[in-house]
Amino acid sequence: MRFNLGFFLGEAFKNIRLNLLMSITAVTTTFICILVLGVGLLVSSHVEGVIGSVREDVSVEVFMPGRGQEEMAALEEKAKGWEEVASVNRVSEDEALASFKDTFEEQPEIYENLDRGVLPASLQIQLTDPDLANSVAGKLEAEGYDEENLSYPQQTIERLNSVTSYMIWGLYAATVLFLIASVLLISNAIRLSIFARRKEIEVMKLVGASDGFVRTPFVLEGLIQGLLGAGLAALTVVWLNFLFVDWSRQELTFVPIAADAVNTVSILLILIVVGVAIGVVGSFLSVTRFLRKI
Amino acid sequence: MIRFSNVTKVYGRDTVALERLNLEIDQGEFVFLVGPSGSGKSTLVRLMIKEMEPSAGAIFVNGTKLSSVSRRHIPQLRRGIGCVFQDFKLLPNKTAAENVAYAMEVTGQRRRVIKTKVPQILDLVGLSGKMDKFPEMLSGGEQQRVSIARAFVSQPPILVADEPTGNLDPNTSVGIMQLLHRINRTGTTVVVATHDREMVDVMRKRVVALDEGRIVRDKVKGAYADEV
Numbered sequence: 396m397r398f399n400l401g402f403f404l405g406e407a408f409k410n411i412r413l414n415l416l417m418s419i420t421a422v423t424t425t426f427i428c429i430l431v432l433g434v435g436l437l438v439s440s441h442v443e444g445v446i447g448s449v450r451e452d453v454s455v456e457v458f459m460p461g462r463g464q465e466e467m468a469a470l471e472e473k474a475k476g477w478e479e480v481a482s483v484n485r486v487s488e489d490e491a492l493a494s495f496k497d498t499f500e501e502q503p504e505i506y507e508n509l510d511r512g513v514l515p516a517s518l519q520i521q522l523t524d525p526d527l528a529n530s531v532a533g534k535l536e537a538e539g540y541d542e543e544n545l546s547y548p549q550q551t552i553e554r555l556n557s558v559t560s561y562m563i564w565g566l567y568a569a570t571v572l573f574l575i576a577s578v579l580l581i582s583n584a585i586r587l588s589i590f591a592r593r594k595e596i597e598v599m600k601l602v603g604a605s606d607g608f609v610r611t612p613f614v615l616e617g618l619i620q621g622l623l624g625a626g627l628a629a630l631t632v633v634w635l636n637f638l639f640v641d642w643s644r645q646e647l648t649f650v651p652i653a654a655d656a657v658n659t660v661s662i663l664l665i666l667i668v669v670g671v672a673i674g675v676v677g678s679f680l681s682v683t684r685f686l687r688k689i
Numbered sequence: 690m691i692r693f694s695n696v697t698k699v700y701g702r703d704t705v706a707l708e709r710l711n712l713e714i715d716q717g718e719f720v721f722l723v724g725p726s727g728s729g730k731s732t733l734v735r736l737m738i739k740e741m742e743p744s745a746g747a748i749f750v751n752g753t754k755l756s757s758v759s760r761r762h763i764p765q766l767r768r769g770i771g772c773v774f775q776d777f778k779l780l781p782n783k784t785a786a787e788n789v790a791y792a793m794e795v796t797g798q799r800r801r802v803i804k805t806k807v808p809q810i811l812d813l814v815g816l817s818g819k820m821d822k823f824p825e826m827l828s829g830g831e832q833q834r835v836s837i838a839r840a841f842v843s844q845p846p847i848l849v850a851d852e853p854t855g856n857l858d859p860n861t862s863v864g865i866m867q868l869l870h871r872i873n874r875t876g877t878t879v880v881v882a883t884h885d886r887e888m889v890d891v892m893r894k895r896v897v898a899l900d901e902g903r904i905v906r907d908k909v910k911g912a913y914a915d916e917v
């Protein structure tokens with residue numbers, strides 16, 4: 396049989412118009428569910444991004460205020476010989492100031508009165524494995540550099556690991572729950588609208604319409620509603636992400652939040668696909684279940 | 690064309706609507722099914738379009754045994770039987786023309802064919818001026834004409850009407866009966882379930898009388914009741 400898309404689309408849009416209140420409910424439900432799902436995805440992407448960038452930074456930094464070039468060179472040579480060490484990088488006072496200025500580029504008032512020499516020179520020791528930071532720190536202390544001149548992220552990582560792994564799992568669980576809730580909510584909205592039209596469906600069947608013929612406009616309706624709700628939600632999520640990244644650049648300078656932690660295009664696609672799938676599957680199942688009863 | 694062979698229909702545990710009923714209707718016949726309310730007329734019609742299954746016995750329509758028609762093929766069966774009901778069963782959100790067109794859409798007819806056929810058939814039932822009216826804007830008689838147009842537009846070999854004049858006044862009823870008669874003259878088998886005594890007596894067609902689920906009389910050129 397010919398598939399008359401024009402006819403079915405016309406029917407679907409007419410149904411949406413005639414049951415406007417029900418359609419708005421379905422679109423709003425989809426919007427809210429997809430929005431929550433999207434925000435969940437955003438948060439977990441950013442948290443993963445932050446953890447990733449902290450982890451990459453597996454280094455121990457030794458500040459060497461008032462120590463001469465030779466002493467630095469000697470320590471550099473020694474450290475290069477340790478098996479835990481991947482590489483050593485010397486940072487002069489000038490470089491330290493330059494990178495500080497870089498970090499606070501947008502707040503010149505912080506660094507404009509800084510003199511050269513306030514920020515000490517240092518050695519950045521890259522490790523082969525972040526778990527070795529403690530043992531390297533111990534060796535440095537044995538060399539006569541006390542704890543307060545050492546900076547290493549071991550504690551940070553441990554704390555981050557325990558907190559964030561719970562957070563991420565919590566987020567995933569919440570996301571799954573919301574997904575289930577949204578499928579239920581949306582298929583319920585669709586079921587209500589089908590129930591409101593049960594007489595019509597019975598008449599269609601009496602006139603000789605096949606199940607597929609009756610079902611198609613409903614499925615298209617679910618698709619349109621899903622697309623609309625999820626599309627709006629996805630755009631909102633992307634917009635929220637821009638706002639957040641912008642805000643964090645100004646207010647959370649020390650947290651390494653990166654705009655590219657979130658792949659905007661794939662988030663858009665995922666959210667829209669999920670929304671459309673919920674609309675299509677929800678309406679398909681609801682109509683099919685109803686058709687089986689008559 | 691239509692054959693009921695020893696058909697029994699029991700609703701629930703013990704409501705016997707039809708009991709070992711045998712009936713044969715030939716192609717091109719015009720048949721009245723008469724009988725008091727509750728005698729089983731609607732049950733017979735609903736069995737014919739496989740809205741439900743008989744409790745026992747076999748039904749043949751257009752040479753097909755209904756029990757062998759799968760769920761998936763019921764639509765094809767129904768496209769071969771135009772149906773008209775007491776409550777019209779029009780789609781409320783569609784105009785007269787769209788209601789008729791729907792019966793053609795379900796068979797996958799081309800838009801062009803539908804566009805020419807629908808006005809013709811509405812003209813035939815005397816509604817050419819009301820094509821774009823919604824059912825609620827039409828009188829009962831007009832709604833029934835739309836529903837007859839819908840039942841007949843694909844020219845099915847059989848047309849069944851269950852109390853088509855049940856909700857209409859006598860004058861309007863005459864018009865509806867004439868319409869059904871005209872459709873019969875095109876070669877379509879027409880079965881009308883009714884308890885409209887006058888109508889049956891005037892038309893002088895075959896009358897099958899039911900009572901408590903059994904055929905009590907079957908007479909060519911009959912009347913509603915036995916003539917004395």
Ligand SMILES: Nc1ncnc2c1ncn2[C@@H]1O[C@H](COP(=O)(O)OP(=O)(O)O)[C@@H](O)[C@H]1O
Pocket residue numbers: 700701704705706724725726727728729730731732733
């Ligand atoms: N869906 C149903 N469930 C139970 N009993 C029914 C149902 N439909 C009809 N009946 C019973 O079957 C008998 C025949 O009904 P029906 O075929 O509607 O008669 P008619 O159309 O001649 O008035 C009646 O006793 C009626 O009460």
Ligand SMILES: [Mg+2]
Pocket residue numbers: 730731732851852
């Ligand atoms: Mg009846």
